[in-house]
Amino acid sequence: MTQTKKPALTPLSPSLRANVQAVNARFGGSSDLVVRLFRSDAAPERELGLLYLEGLVNTDVINESLLAPLMSMKLPPHMERKSDRLVEALRTSVVSIGGMKEAAALEEGLQQLTDGWCLIFIDGSTVALMAAVGGTKERAIGIPQTQTVIRGPQRGFVEELGTNISLIRRIIRTPDLHVQTHKIGTQTHSNVAVMHLHGVADQSIVKEVYRRLAAIDLDGILESGYIEEYIQDETFTMFPTLLNSERPDAVAAGLLEGRVAILVDGTPIALVAPTTFFSFFQSPEDYYQRFDIASFVRTIRYAAYVMSMLLPALYIAVTTFHQEMLPTTLLISLAAQREGVPFPGLVEALLMEMTFEVLREAGLRMPRAIGPAISIVGALVLGQSAVQAGIVSAGMVIVVSFTAISNFVMPENNMAATSRVIRFGIMIMAGMLGFFGIFISVLFVLAHLASLRSFGVPYMSPIAPGAKNSGLWRDVFVRAPWWSIMLRPLDMKLRNPRRQSSGRKPPAQRH
Amino acid sequence: MQQQQQFGKYQLAILIIVFLIGSTPLFELGITAKQDAWIAMLVAAAAGLLLTVIYLTIHKRAPNAGLGDLYKYHFGRYIGGFAAMVHALWLSYESMRNVRDVGELTTMALLNFTPKWVVMLLILAVAAYTASKGVEVLARIIQLLFPVVLFSYFLVILLVFFSGLVKVNQLLPMMENGPMPILKAAFPNLLAFPFGQMVVFLVLFGHVSEKKSISKVTYWSQIGVSLFLVFMNALILCVLGPELADLTTLPLLHVVQLVRLANFLERLDVVVTLLLFIGLFVKIATLYIASILMVSEVTGWSYRTLVFPIGALIYAASFLEPNYTYHNWIGLDITLKIVPIFQIGLPLLMLAVGIRKKYRAAALGGAQST
Known part of the structure; x- marks a missing residue:
């Protein structure tokens, strides 16, 4: 969470009814808020409440992995009385869902509700359980509309952040690919993911990206263009200083070069920084073609x-x-x-x-x-x-x-x-x-x-200031054969400037 | 003080090369020595290198100081400060001369009906924009222009050779009238322009990040560019001959107009004009920025606040001369008499005086901080 002003947290009440009412009041009685009160076989004297926002969750998952086990659970007798242990027991041995969290404050719960999680209140407990049951219908992964290539992958980003991250993870399969998600927008709470390749990208640039993102205090982020205007170095310029791409392969290439990618929920356009003037002339296809x-x-x-x-x-x-x-x-x-x-x-x-x-x-x-x-x-x-x-x-x-x-x-x-x-x-x-x-x-x-x-x-590097190492010129005006591009392009800053060892030229075959 | 902007050794080399080339190859300098103009150029280049030795020696005494600081370190706060201010004004004046050149040449050759003030205002506006961004950006923009300059000269030389215009016997007889005409042409005129202008780098050396390589880079690039200038000088002589080269205002333009290849490559005038403008722009911007840096060092005012006043000063001064003849007369007769004070006199004096005790720590302290 990177909001500058954090709202005061309201602790949960032990009473289930009071909690449900509080949630209902905060949503202003919205009709898509579903409240399901029920009792479990194991502890029939306790009422349980399940809350979620319709349309943001997958109801099949709720029914099969949440409601069914909760209603029919059997607990060892010593567990049922104490509410805190009951919560623990529900979490560890009843609910069969991967993403589980506990919330002690009303606001945490509300936030997760809008993210497509469901909330479970237990009467007598001041801790609520939250389960990830999201899974809404999304556009299928399609061909990139804005950057077409003849040779190369035909997959483009979609509007959903999780899918987009996974598209990149499927290309760069290493735990060194680090992702950090920030929530930006005081009203929209949009998820903004910052990705970088650990050990390759310059840590100070990554930190700088975090710092600039943290400074944003707008009510809504609807597209990566919003972010771009906040984090670019110079506002009054006609030249873009962040690369836009809707191609996972292009973003992955940027990450491999030690750049930082910024993906925003709700848009298929990702940002890549830092960038130079010359990277705007490089199509992904340049690297796939001869x-x-x-x-x-x-x-x-x-x-x-x-x-x-x-x-x-x-x-x-x-x-x-x-x-x-x-x-x-x-x-x-x-x-x-x-x-x-x-x-x-x-x-x-x-x-x-x-x-x-x-x-x-x-x-x-x-x-x-x-x-x-x-x-x-x-x-x-x-x-x-x-x-x-x-x-x-x-x-x-x-x-x-x-x-x-x-x-x-x-x-x-x-x-x-x-x-x-x-x-x-x-x-x-x-x-x-x-x-x-x-x-x-x-x-x-x-x-x-x-x-x-x-x-x-510098935007015009490696021409002005000129790169000291001539190896950096092999991918500017021309694209040299792959085995000869030994260095990552952003010379001075990278932690690990080498892409491959030298002497990888394929030997000539003699017959 | 604003944060020190820096540039690298390769940038220094390119800066020296493009600055010294400037608009020099377009003119046939030292033509008073007739067919020996190129020898005069060579002699002056050698002398210029000696001057650079002096400049570098002075620079090494306080590797982080600009020229303004150097004056203070050598002559004390008041006399040094005064000398530095006068020198800064001189740099502005030289910048102004180039602005005026742009104005005159443009209205003469390209735009006959455009008022001069528009042309001069525009070129100065670009220079002021560059100046407001600092030395670092100056170095970068020159680096961007360098390939254009290189390619253009290469093209011109290649085409001149291919069209069979070069007649080496135009350079004969060598030293027809003994060495005196050569020396007269070389000193002080050729030494003062272009080679003595290296003095402006005393302002810029302090901004180079790789202090150790400054001398090496400076010598090599100056030697290289001097040889190139001598070569261009000889080339023009070979094509036009001493009489014609003496008569035309822009001999290189004349040379290029003679090029006729394959009924197609005939209009290279534009290349020459482009080279002229790039050269003049680089001189304007470099001298302008150097002037700002010096005033800022002496007065302690911030660099940014000085960009506009000095720009305005240069612009205003460019109207002082009533016409081109007057401009040329001042340039050739008056300016060249005064210029040795700044290029030779004061540096030699500095060399002799040495850094005053009071400032020794400051000069070296600056060096240690890097």
Whole structure:
């Protein structure tokens, strides 16, 4: 429990009726609170009360493992009279459920009730028993929707935290994988699990994650985005400093590299920290594919990212300020296209980019059933007709389309979104100051990137500050063969920087 | 005082390399020595290395001190403080000269109708942003720019060679008029710019985390970059010849415009312009930050509060000169006369005086704390 303000605890009363009433009162007589009073064969003079919230528990489990044994239990005669021993006896020898706890205060019990546990009050005892009987229907584990790969596991996280943790445990089967769950949100009491690989991850980073999580005092955590905004190093930046992933294999890879994973109940998106700029360009598939292909694709990704940020700005700068840069034939054909266009290059570009952003947002938000409409509107009406009507030039449509496509190359959606926003700023600068404007904007972005940190790790490492060990460069711009990647990427901080021993290159076979 | 920001030895090397390259290869320095300009450059580079020896000797006396502290340690609180303030102002002035260069070159070459104040304000804004983040970020951003600089020069050199423009006999006859023209070109002009500018690193050495490697890294990177500058100087001479190189404002731009390969690689002007801007930006930002650090050391005011005032000062000062001719005249005639005071005079004086007794403990104490 990591709340800063702990509410005062109310001790339980020895009277069963008083306890049940107190619970009922706290829930305001909610209709989903089920109260079942019964007597046991063994101690017929004592009344027992079973409480749970309907829908949060598995009723089959309650009936078979809880109610049935409780009602028909037989106890040695010396045990029945003393209430504390009765509780002990129930716990040790009657109830056949794994998760059992005792509660001495009303609030503990209430908390567990909302977590899908059931509460057993025993008349005359000031201690209540709590049993884990949760088990609600959840979405089945499915294919990750946001990060697709061709080769690689097709399992994605779901909304339930326990399942998500188990998905990672099924990949990293070692007791060194430590999980700590925090309850965050003064009203939602959402479970937030912090995972790290003990002996690999830097303990100070793990502690820092705990510290930052403990400082959160919001009433509700509905998604990991809430957590992200609280624990990132720098709020006023467009660049994400935590990696988001809905793929268990990607999170497991992060853990193996010594990073810390933060999983939030209720969302399939996990956070991984610390992270660097370059990890946003690494798709899990890079590691499953052949290294040469993966390196090629990764290079393309970097190029596409730069394109998606700069291409419209370059087009504006060249057509408005630096026409002499173009080969004469291209210049003539561009000028001919732009002949009938009524707007200056900047306005034309902003118009088209805005149109595309609207189309994109519409494609995301509108109901699936009217999906095909968007392609008709987008491609035919806004693209072709706009050119035919002479509102925009064909060259601009090509530029905008290529920019849009480049943006979809990014494996991480939040990094792609950054370039979409920055692009507009650079476009305006290019429209006013040409290449000089682009140069200034890029310098600004670079200076900003150089100043960022993610949990103390410089965002641009291992480029700036440059890594001392060249082994750390084998997984940045290219992906070297697996046997040569000896080191974990976050150089200075790890407790155990080596992934494997050297000299693992497979020997050449001679025939 | 704010927490000491630090950077590593490789970052120091890159900082020295990019700072000394600056915008230097774009100009044909020492052209008064005609075809021997490159020899003048070589001589000046050797002398520059000697200056660096002096700087490093002074630095080693108080490994954690900046230049402001060094002045205080050597000349006492008041005289030293005064000298440090004057030197800090000088650094701002040099930064301002580069700001003005950006303004002039941009309005001349790229944007003829844009007012200069916009251009200068923008480049200074980026420099101020970098400065507000501190030395560490300066080192990192230069590290990010380094590959671009490296690749661009590599590309330019490669293309110049491939297009068969290099005629080595342009460098002949060597020393036609004896060694005097060479020495005249080298001293003080070439020594003052670029090699003597190394004095600014006395401000930055204190921020290097690996103290032991400072000398080695500094010597090697300076030797490397000096040879590169000499090479570029000779390259321009080989392509343009001494007469043409003397006439053009930006000889490297001219060289690149001559490159014609496969009807495709023809417009490399943009690469040169980019190099020019990167070089000038690095100089602006480094000198600006050095100036802030010095003032902060002397006055005890915090680094952050000084970013804006000094930036404003640099910006205001960049309007003092009425036009480019005047700017050039001040730069070539006045500035180069004053600069040896800071680059040679004061350091030599420091070397001779030695650290005053009162401060010996402070100088060494600083060293032990790391």
